[in-house]
Amino acid sequence: MNDILLFTVLTLGLLGTVLAVILYFVAQKFKVIEDPKIDLVEDVLPKANCGGCGFPGCRSFAEVSVKSADEKRNLEGLNCPVGGNDVMKQVADILGLEVEEQEPLIAVIRCNGSHANAPSKVLYDGPASCSFAHNLFAGEGGCQFGCLGLGDCVVSCDFDAIHMNPETGLPEVNDKCIACGACVKACPRAIIELRHKGKKDRRIFVSCVNKEKGGPAKKNCSVACIGCSKCQQVCPFDAIIMANNLAYIDFEKCKLCRKCVEVCPTDAIHEINFPLRKAKAETDQTAEKKERAVKEVAATVSDAISPSVNESDTENKA
Amino acid sequence: MQNFTKGLLKENPILVLVLGTCPTLGVTTSAFNGLGMGLATTFVLIMSNLVISLVKDFIPDKVRIPSFIVIIASFVTVVELVMQGFLPALFEQLGLFIPLIVVNCIVLGRAEAFASKNTPLSSAIDGLGMGLGFALALTVLGAIREFLGSGAIFSIKLIPGDLMLVFILAPGAFIALGYLMAITKRLNNK
Amino acid sequence: MNKLRTFTIGGVHPKENKLSEQSSITVLPLPKQLVIPLGQNLGAPPKPVVKKGDEVKTGQLLARAEAFISANIHSPASGKIAKIDEAMDASGYKRQAIIIDVTGDEWVEGIETSTSLNKEISLSKQEIISRIKECGLVGLGGATFPTHVKMMIPEGKIAEYLIINGVECEPYLTSDHRLMLEKGDEMLVGIQIMMKALGTEKAIIGIENNKPDAIAHLKKLAVNYNGISIQPLKVKYPQGGEKQLIKAVVNREVPSGKLPIEVGCVVSNVGTAFAVYEAVQKNKPLIERVVTVTGTSLSKPSNFLVRVGTPVSDLIAAAGGLPEDTGKLINGGPMMGKAVSSPDIPIVKGSSGILLIKKVESKRSTPQSCIRCSKCTVVCPMGLEPYLLAKLSKLSVYDKAEKERIMDCIECGSCQFTCPSSLPLLDFLRLGKQRVGHLIRTRK
Amino acid sequence: MAGKRESNFFNMLSTLLVISLVSAVALGSVYNLTKGPIELAKQKKQEDAIRQVLPEFDRMVTFNVKSAHDDDSLQFNLAYKSDEVVGLAVKTFSKKGFGGLINLMTGFLPDGTINNISVLDHKETPGLGDKMQKSKSDWSDQFNGKHPEQFNLKVKKDGGDVDAITAATISSRAYVDALQRAYDTYQENKEGLKK
Amino acid sequence: MSIFTVSGSPHVHGEENVKKIMYTVVFAMVPAMLVSIYFFGIDAVRVLLISVISSLFFEWVIQKYLLKGPVTINDGSAIVAGILLGFNVPANIPAWMIIMGSLVMIGVAKMSFGGLGNNPFNPALVGRVFMLISFPVQMTSWPVAKPLFAPQLTDAITGPTALGLLKEGVDAGKTIEQIVSDPQMPQYLDRLLGNMSGSLGEISAVALLLGGIFMVYRKVIDWQLPVSIILTVFAVAGIFHLIDPQHYIEPSFHIFSGGLMLGAIFMATDMVTSPMNMRGKIVYGIGVGLLTIIIRLWGAYPEGISFAILIMNAFTPLINNAFKPKRFGIALKK
Amino acid sequence: MVVKVLENSIEVMILSQSACASCHAKGACTAADMEEKIVSIDKSQPHSYQVGNQVTVFMQQKMGTLAVLFGYIFPFVFMLITLIVLLANGFSEGVAGLSSLAGLLFYYVVLFLFRAKISNKFVFAIKDELPHDLSLE
Amino acid sequence: MEYIIIIISAIFVNNIVLAQFLGICPFIGVSNKISTSLGMGGAVLFVITLATIVTWLVQMYVLKPLGIEFLQTIAFILIIAGLVQMVEIILKKVSPTLYSALGVFLPLITTNCAVLGLAILTIQKDYNLMEGVVFAIANSVGFSFALIIFAGIREQLDLMEVPAGMKGVPIALVTAGILALAFMGFTGLV
Numbered sequence A: 001m002n003d004i005l006l007f008t009v010l011t012l013g014l015l016g017t018v019l020a021v022i023l024y025f026v027a028q029k030f031k032v033i034e035d036p037k038i039d040l041v042e043d044v045l046p047k048a049n050c051g052g053c054g055f056p057g058c059r060s061f062a063e064v065s066v067k068s069a070d071e072k073r074n075l076e077g078l079n080c081p082v083g084g085n086d087v088m089k090q091v092a093d094i095l096g097l098e099v100e101e102q103e104p105l106i107a108v109i110r111c112n113g114s115h116a117n118a119p120s121k122v123l124y125d126g127p128a129s130c131s132f133a134h135n136l137f138a139g140e141g142g143c144q145f146g147c148l149g150l151g152d153c154v155v156s157c158d159f160d161a162i163h164m165n166p167e168t169g170l171p172e173v174n175d176k177c178i179a180c181g182a183c184v185k186a187c188p189r190a191i192i193e194l195r196h197k198g199k200k201d202r203r204i205f206v207s208c209v210n211k212e213k214g215g216p217a218k219k220n221c222s223v224a225c226i227g228c229s230k231c232q233q234v235c236p237f238d239a240i241i242m243a244n245n246l247a248y249i250d251f252e253k254c255k256l257c258r259k260c261v262e263v264c265p266t267d268a269i270h271e272i273n274f275p276l277r278k279a280k281a282e283t284d285q286t287a288e289k290k291e292r293a294v295k296e297v298a299a300t301v302s303d304a305i306s307p308s309v310n311e312s313d314t315e316n317k318a
Numbered sequence B: 001m002q003n004f005t006k007g008l009l010k011e012n013p014i015l016v017l018v019l020g021t022c023p024t025l026g027v028t029t030s031a032f033n034g035l036g037m038g039l040a041t042t043f044v045l046i047m048s049n050l051v052i053s054l055v056k057d058f059i060p061d062k063v064r065i066p067s068f069i070v071i072i073a074s075f076v077t078v079v080e081l082v083m084q085g086f087l088p089a090l091f092e093q094l095g096l097f098i099p100l101i102v103v104n105c106i107v108l109g110r111a112e113a114f115a116s117k118n119t120p121l122s123s124a125i126d127g128l129g130m131g132l133g134f135a136l137a138l139t140v141l142g143a144i145r146e147f148l149g150s151g152a153i154f155s156i157k158l159i160p161g162d163l164m165l166v167f168i169l170a171p172g173a174f175i176a177l178g179y180l181m182a183i184t185k186r187l188n189n190k
Numbered sequence C: 001m002n003k004l005r006t007f008t009i010g011g012v013h014p015k016e017n018k019l020s021e022q023s024s025i026t027v028l029p030l031p032k033q034l035v036i037p038l039g040q041n042l043g044a045p046p047k048p049v050v051k052k053g054d055e056v057k058t059g060q061l062l063a064r065a066e067a068f069i070s071a072n073i074h075s076p077a078s079g080k081i082a083k084i085d086e087a088m089d090a091s092g093y094k095r096q097a098i099i100i101d102v103t104g105d106e107w108v109e110g111i112e113t114s115t116s117l118n119k120e121i122s123l124s125k126q127e128i129i130s131r132i133k134e135c136g137l138v139g140l141g142g143a144t145f146p147t148h149v150k151m152m153i154p155e156g157k158i159a160e161y162l163i164i165n166g167v168e169c170e171p172y173l174t175s176d177h178r179l180m181l182e183k184g185d186e187m188l189v190g191i192q193i194m195m196k197a198l199g200t201e202k203a204i205i206g207i208e209n210n211k212p213d214a215i216a217h218l219k220k221l222a223v224n225y226n227g228i229s230i231q232p233l234k235v236k237y238p239q240g241g242e243k244q245l246i247k248a249v250v251n252r253e254v255p256s257g258k259l260p261i262e263v264g265c266v267v268s269n270v271g272t273a274f275a276v277y278e279a280v281q282k283n284k285p286l287i288e289r290v291v292t293v294t295g296t297s298l299s300k301p302s303n304f305l306v307r308v309g310t311p312v313s314d315l316i317a318a319a320g321g322l323p324e325d326t327g328k329l330i331n332g333g334p335m336m337g338k339a340v341s342s343p344d345i346p347i348v349k350g351s352s353g354i355l356l357i358k359k360v361e362s363k364r365s366t367p368q369s370c371i372r373c374s375k376c377t378v379v380c381p382m383g384l385e386p387y388l389l390a391k392l393s394k395l396s397v398y399d400k401a402e403k404e405r406i407m408d409c410i411e412c413g414s415c416q417f418t419c420p421s422s423l424p425l426l427d428f429l430r431l432g433k434q435r436v437g438h439l440i441r442t443r444k
Numbered sequence D: 001m002a003g004k005r006e007s008n009f010f011n012m013l014s015t016l017l018v019i020s021l022v023s024a025v026a027l028g029s030v031y032n033l034t035k036g037p038i039e040l041a042k043q044k045k046q047e048d049a050i051r052q053v054l055p056e057f058d059r060m061v062t063f064n065v066k067s068a069h070d071d072d073s074l075q076f077n078l079a080y081k082s083d084e085v086v087g088l089a090v091k092t093f094s095k096k097g098f099g100g101l102i103n104l105m106t107g108f109l110p111d112g113t114i115n116n117i118s119v120l121d122h123k124e125t126p127g128l129g130d131k132m133q134k135s136k137s138d139w140s141d142q143f144n145g146k147h148p149e150q151f152n153l154k155v156k157k158d159g160g161d162v163d164a165i166t167a168a169t170i171s172s173r174a175y176v177d178a179l180q181r182a183y184d185t186y187q188e189n190k191e192g193l194k195k
Numbered sequence E: 001m002s003i004f005t006v007s008g009s010p011h012v013h014g015e016e017n018v019k020k021i022m023y024t025v026v027f028a029m030v031p032a033m034l035v036s037i038y039f040f041g042i043d044a045v046r047v048l049l050i051s052v053i054s055s056l057f058f059e060w061v062i063q064k065y066l067l068k069g070p071v072t073i074n075d076g077s078a079i080v081a082g083i084l085l086g087f088n089v090p091a092n093i094p095a096w097m098i099i100m101g102s103l104v105m106i107g108v109a110k111m112s113f114g115g116l117g118n119n120p121f122n123p124a125l126v127g128r129v130f131m132l133i134s135f136p137v138q139m140t141s142w143p144v145a146k147p148l149f150a151p152q153l154t155d156a157i158t159g160p161t162a163l164g165l166l167k168e169g170v171d172a173g174k175t176i177e178q179i180v181s182d183p184q185m186p187q188y189l190d191r192l193l194g195n196m197s198g199s200l201g202e203i204s205a206v207a208l209l210l211g212g213i214f215m216v217y218r219k220v221i222d223w224q225l226p227v228s229i230i231l232t233v234f235a236v237a238g239i240f241h242l243i244d245p246q247h248y249i250e251p252s253f254h255i256f257s258g259g260l261m262l263g264a265i266f267m268a269t270d271m272v273t274s275p276m277n278m279r280g281k282i283v284y285g286i287g288v289g290l291l292t293i294i295i296r297l298w299g300a301y302p303e304g305i306s307f308a309i310l311i312m313n314a315f316t317p318l319i320n321n322a323f324k325p326k327r328f329g330i331a332l333k334k
Numbered sequence F: 001m002v003v004k005v006l007e008n009s010i011e012v013m014i015l016s017q018s019a020c021a022s023c024h025a026k027g028a029c030t031a032a033d034m035e036e037k038i039v040s041i042d043k044s045q046p047h048s049y050q051v052g053n054q055v056t057v058f059m060q061q062k063m064g065t066l067a068v069l070f071g072y073i074f075p076f077v078f079m080l081i082t083l084i085v086l087l088a089n090g091f092s093e094g095v096a097g098l099s100s101l102a103g104l105l106f107y108y109v110v111l112f113l114f115r116a117k118i119s120n121k122f123v124f125a126i127k128d129e130l131p132h133d134l135s136l137e
Numbered sequence G: 001m002e003y004i005i006i007i008i009s010a011i012f013v014n015n016i017v018l019a020q021f022l023g024i025c026p027f028i029g030v031s032n033k034i035s036t037s038l039g040m041g042g043a044v045l046f047v048i049t050l051a052t053i054v055t056w057l058v059q060m061y062v063l064k065p066l067g068i069e070f071l072q073t074i075a076f077i078l079i080i081a082g083l084v085q086m087v088e089i090i091l092k093k094v095s096p097t098l099y100s101a102l103g104v105f106l107p108l109i110t111t112n113c114a115v116l117g118l119a120i121l122t123i124q125k126d127y128n129l130m131e132g133v134v135f136a137i138a139n140s141v142g143f144s145f146a147l148i149i150f151a152g153i154r155e156q157l158d159l160m161e162v163p164a165g166m167k168g169v170p171i172a173l174v175t176a177g178i179l180a181l182a183f184m185g186f187t188g189l190v
């Protein structure tokens, strides 16, 4: 054995020992051992870091989940809207817990005051910000409840799921929506609601939030809910609530029977992704046309982004 | 296979993860230097990944990182000694950045994130993929800088005379890397 | 005191365009129907004390102030309450309003309708304030702050100066100018009443130098009144802002976030002074005011004495009718006024002018990005950095915006006026102020 | 990750110690293996430089001589062919380079003519000062075959005969400075060398 | 009934706009342009044209095809930048180098940051410094000024600038007297009028001052900024001259030679990259002045204003943080 | 996140991510071994915080500067002074170097003695997040 | 004089990040806010100085006499890692509040090329202890200086409309490039 080898061994050995001693004390002092489950949970999360769950990022969601599981609180109130049930199930598996099935939700725009239905009475000239315009005036169409069409919701969406339709001047939600609720918060007029996605993506809702009486409401917008209660009367499941001259369909109760849609005199109730039905009576032709146009738009949107395409899309984005 | 390919573009250590920026900027005055540095790092990555995944079960958690450092530093020293003996010219060019492989986050990062959890074989492949991704980025950056700076790639003159000296100097390094990253980002998003 | 004074930081000089300067105040006939919104003052709206079908007389109480910061509303004419319902306000929103079908102009007992000058101040301090409160006075300078609240000086403070705002720095508007010329004596008596109510010895009327006739006229009259002096001011917008006015007239700076009383001042508009006179000496509630109707393509820019509740369209008709090329209708002046969506809205206590802007001038230029020219910082009378604040509130960085004192902005619009990139600075500042204001309130 | 060892003092100490020792042994061995080649590589670099600047030789004597300009010493390599001096390679330097130190190997023929020069190392800017290297440009060839007595070793700007590298006068001056130092030291020790 | 427009107040707007400001600057540069054409002839026209056209072209291409946003090449900022880049190079520089310079100026220094108003560094200076370092040979060989109508006096095609001579001389250990008596050194009046070697725009202090006065009059720039730069250079150079007149030339030399005037009047004043309020501007100006003179006296480069401005550009955000406008109603901290 | 609400202070868990949060490499980087830190905050503002609330904890910048001073700058100065003084007095480099390290230890001992004082200096404050839906005011 | 040259050279002429490419990762990573960059600057100053003293002592009194300089890399990195850990424990032990305010910067430094790089450079340049310390301090000041300027620019850039493709690291690199370009003006000062 030569000197160099000897010295090398000695020096490194010494250094190693010293380091080990130091680290031992570090270890003594820092007893915070991170639960390896956190990593596991984080691994199954989508890592969009969107904050949709209410925590700053996916990792903190993971931490909270683990903690919650440790405290036997069963992931109560914790939900990753992006990953949805699948992910929550995986999380629950990792933590050895049950998770309730939650029906998937989607954002719904409850206003149909398009340029055609609610013609502009004034011209807005200012920054494209709904919140600002909301403070400034009632809206171009004159309805003080309706969509301002300046796209705060579009900006707020991190998932490219909501877009302005330049023709109608209204936002439209596509299948990329993961119901994070950002747009709901962003809209100063509380137009957007998260509703059940529904079987086969079918949904029925009142596309109006105008609380005025019938006359004034109709004056600004041809498809406003006038609070006539016809739908409420016809609904076999008591799913429709009338309040403030406005009908609201409770999506927990609604069974998608479409009866209300037929009776609405102003076409304020929307159905999405239903097959076209036979033409109505001749007298209703104009209304029917309008309705169909709306439906077609909705249909093409969801067709274009069928689930399979959608999947690959998101993958590329990630 | 995926372990191998992801390092090349999707998880390219430099262009996407932004790790090991110093050697990236420091040695890429020419394509050849970039390649040399890249390969040296690849070697360290493969070997340390391999060894670490072999011994991972014997190492108590608390001395994990120091043990990794010792292992990595040993391989770096080996590279240093070998290069000094057999590739003295390149060693001189790369200078300080060879010992600095030790602190290159990729090496330690991969050891920690991958090798300490996976089998020796897949760890080695991961090391290879990451290393080659690193080498690729370095070579490309080196080639770009060499070409823009002196009109040559791998010392083969493509354009007579010098082009824009800035690219061989410090500012050019930052700027070229910035745009290279922007381009990668765009490619990855497609 | 002949040197022209002004405030020191910032300011701009927009084209004055005082078209209706020479037109004396004419009384507008009563319309067929009056729409009287309940929310006409800063603070809580008063509660109606009449109901549908009631007959009311001119000057009769329609709604009573219940909150501390609130003001009574009286009937501007005699007639029948058609309904109490929602009606469109200036911004197009529907708000509660009392709608009266006018039948005539029969006044309630006890209100003196003669125009004779009454200089004798017989009421005591307390009586003055309660009379002002009874009569539903609010500041006519724009903010419609209930005047009686302003007259009640908080414990431990004294009002050294009453500063009367005759600046009228807004381009186009001339209602205060005409009032000063035509009702000078009444106004001065009103000022003396306020001085008495406040316990103040000194009152200074600040008037910009572009109204030399008003300055001369009041100077002449003021000789007869104790403690009232006139201060001519350089023409600079927004000199009418109370903080700027105080700085200009008595060279004191109201500390950030504080009221003028902090530096011993109370500021009131000349119109308010006149209304005080009418309320205290004649027991006349605030049911009418002077409104300028103006615009470059209007055939007869004029100043009208109008009953509250009169539709704006009537005023425009009286001033020569709505010109074809009108692109924007503004309630107030061009710098601070609110653009309204339709002429079918009523005149309220706070309406100082109706301005018609031509189509070609009504469209803003396309905003470019900020070139950091710092012109906005130079003109900001509050010493703020509008380009930064607008950016911060656009990007929702509210904590930083608060630190950069966004709440100090008086919304004068000088920054946006001057910005070479045509940025909607004030629009974003308003949004930011609203959000930051909310944050501050929730914190408390 | 079953069977992971617990983090107690003994385990930690022993693990680190074992790892350190193993790597120490490994490193020591590699060092011993590469020691030779490293030395060789260093020598070779120097020898190559000398061979490049001198005519063919078969024997060489190396010694240090005090510089004519200051206290530093220069390395003289006296080359013989069949016991006859065929040239002198002086390892010289200048500290006036743009990037600091420049090391040159200058080859003189016995009559004092410059035979050839090679740059050992420098820190001049790539693309500018580095043109002094033969691999980058043939700028330095202008000295070959010149005798410093007839060829004024100063850049033209300073009144000499040397064409400076374009836009790199500083590097050129330093290069020439190193050359001058070599020549002056050579001249000063000429007598001694004869022996 | 017509449809009204609704928007927030104010409803009127002042006369200023970006285009007007930029064209005022272009107009202010006309005297200097004329002088450069007078002394460098057709070459000056060539350089300016190439520089302006390529700047506009790159701005257009990038806005249209890379950023896919609105195209704003007619706002004048690219023209200003283009002219200034042209002003900063020798008249005999090859066309492709100008084009590369303007690519860096527009592409790297301006558009990468989001275009007009977003760039932290002065684009024209980034372009110039990029060229200076990339093409050191061409960027430092100056054509000799030849007045358009003057008889051909010298055969020299290129010659050093006054500052170049100074630096050379000092480096070679000459005294100031020897340097000044060099026949290549331009005379005082020539330096004022522009009859000397140098980059296109820097040669005539008089023409530059004229433009500066015009911009101050039109309120496009504040006079305090250029003046603080020039005063600082004067003061520091003056102090050293007083201490050691053998090795430090008199201060007015520094002011009237090289790019100081051009930089102080047209480039340090670029509103995008300079601080936002007066005290900040003065600090910035002093910084530019100090750095300029430090580089000139002790650095490798004969001229330092470009670097000085770029370095101070980097400090601009910190200066903006440190110097806030005087707020209303807040007593300044003592 | 608020983890505990006590009588006059609340405990907030902060993730010491501030420096690492922005780093792309945090997944791979061991240095970013994140630890939760529980800091306690004066509940001087009468405000109802509940467990689980998201809040932003901030330390005034002045305090941050102070912390840097105590944590790094003072020990640094101390070390440097020892070194310079010893070197200037002709001690050998080895002795000087070692004693400056000893000096450093001494500094920490002193700091340890004053730790209570220091703790009082660093108080964290808290603020909550802005709700998005602000209706007309 | 010697010291002044070292200082000016390290801060301006050969700035550690802008010209020597050391410590780029924290330079890019911790430069979002001026306040954090101040903290990082302080930490770097302290750790680098400490590390330089210790490594210098080890080199001169252990490695060199024993003729095992080739162990430099491995020995230095172990020492640095140990030191940083030690400072961490001491800080935590001594003042937990202080630790919670500052702790985040410490681990970041371990994997930072600047510390190891400077330790090696000090040895390479044959500095004596005092020169080495001055060199280390000057370089950390240079680091903080660049970091703070850069943080200022980036805080401003956060408010600007940087194109999506360039946002984040790419634009930071381009900015650093231009900054490096500007710093070339200091060439030749020493």
Ligand SMILES: Cc1cc2nc3c(=O)[nH]c(=O)nc-3n(C[C@H](O)[C@H](O)[C@H](O)COP(=O)(O)O)c2cc1C
Pocket (backbone or CB within 6 Å): C042, C139, C141, C142, C143, C144, C145, C149, C150, C151, C152, C154, C241, C242, C243, C259, C260, C261, C266, C267
């Ligand atoms: C909440 C609030 C309370 C006020 N309290 C008083 C007060 O006690 N005394 C007073 O003289 N003015 C008071 N003011 C009135 C202001 O000083 C000011 O005159 C009013 O806001 C209108 O000013 P402007 O038109 O310049 O905006 C108050 C204003 C507000 C908004």
Ligand SMILES: Cc1cc2nc3c(=O)[nH]c(=O)nc-3n(C[C@H](O)[C@H](O)[C@H](O)COP(=O)(O)O)c2cc1C
Pocket (backbone or CB within 6 Å): C138, C139, C140, C141, C142, C143, C144, C145, C165, C166, C167, C168, C169, C170, C176, C238, C239, C240, C241, C242, C243, C267, C268, C269, C270, C272, C336, C410, C411, C412
């Ligand atoms: C930017 C700005 C400009 C103003 N201009 C005037 C003005 O020209 N005349 C005026 O009487 N009040 C003006 N005001 C309102 C005054 O600040 C203040 O509220 C008013 O003089 C108080 O009197 P009042 O309570 O009797 O209305 C302005 C306010 C602001 C914010």
Ligand SMILES: Cc1cc2nc3c(=O)[nH]c(=O)nc-3n(C[C@H](O)[C@H](O)[C@H](O)COP(=O)(O)O)c2cc1C
Pocket (backbone or CB within 6 Å): B169, D098, D099, D124, D125, D126, D128, D129, D130, D164, D165, D166, D167, D168, D169, D170, D171, D172, E132, E133, E136, E140, E300, E301, G184, G187, G188
């Ligand atoms: C980044 C940079 C690197 C430079 N490198 C060198 C160099 O290596 N050698 C040199 O002589 N000059 C170099 N220079 C140029 C000198 O600063 C100086 O301009 C030049 O030597 C002046 O001499 P000239 O008369 O040859 O132009 C460099 C300049 C810059 C900007």
Ligand SMILES: Cc1cc2nc3c(=O)[nH]c(=O)nc-3n(C[C@H](O)[C@H](O)[C@H](O)CO)c2cc1C
Pocket (backbone or CB within 6 Å): E021, E022, E025, E077, E078, E080, E081, E084, E110, E115, E116, E117, E118, E119, E121, E122, E123, E124, E125, E220, E221, E266, E267, E268, E269, E270, E271, E272, E273
């Ligand atoms: C007074 C003034 C000076 C200017 N100076 C420059 C300049 O030095 N360099 C430049 O590229 N642009 C200059 N510009 C034009 C413009 O501001 C510049 O292109 C922006 O920096 C681009 O964002 C100037 C503009 C003005 C108004």
Ligand code: SF4
Pocket (backbone or CB within 6 Å): A106, A107, A156, A157, A158, A159, A160, A161, A162, A173, A176, A177, A178, A179, A180, A181, A182, A183, A184
């Ligand atoms: S549409 Fe609304 S709820 Fe759906 S993902 Fe976008 S922001 Fe979230």
Ligand code: SF4
Pocket (backbone or CB within 6 Å): A109, A130, A146, A147, A148, A149, A150, A151, A152, A153, A154, A171, A186, A187, A188, A189, A190, A191, A192
């Ligand atoms: S739905 Fe709401 S946020 Fe979206 S555009 Fe309409 S008003 Fe704006």
Ligand code: SF4
Pocket (backbone or CB within 6 Å): C379, C380, C381, C382, C383, C384, C385, C386, C408, C409, C410, C411, C412, C413, C414, C415, C416, C426, C429
């Ligand atoms: S609107 Fe506000 S920020 Fe703008 S100038 Fe007026 S006070 Fe200043």
Ligand code: SF4
Pocket (backbone or CB within 6 Å): C369, C370, C371, C372, C373, C374, C375, C376, C377, C386, C387, C415, C418, C419, C420, C421, C422, C423, C425
């Ligand atoms: S005036 Fe407009 S362009 Fe100028 S700094 Fe202010 S916001 Fe920016």
Ligand code: FES
Pocket (backbone or CB within 6 Å): B019, B020, B021, B022, B023, B103, B104, B105, G022, G023, G024, G025, G026, G111, G112, G113, G114
């Ligand atoms: S590679 Fe140098 S600090 Fe990360």
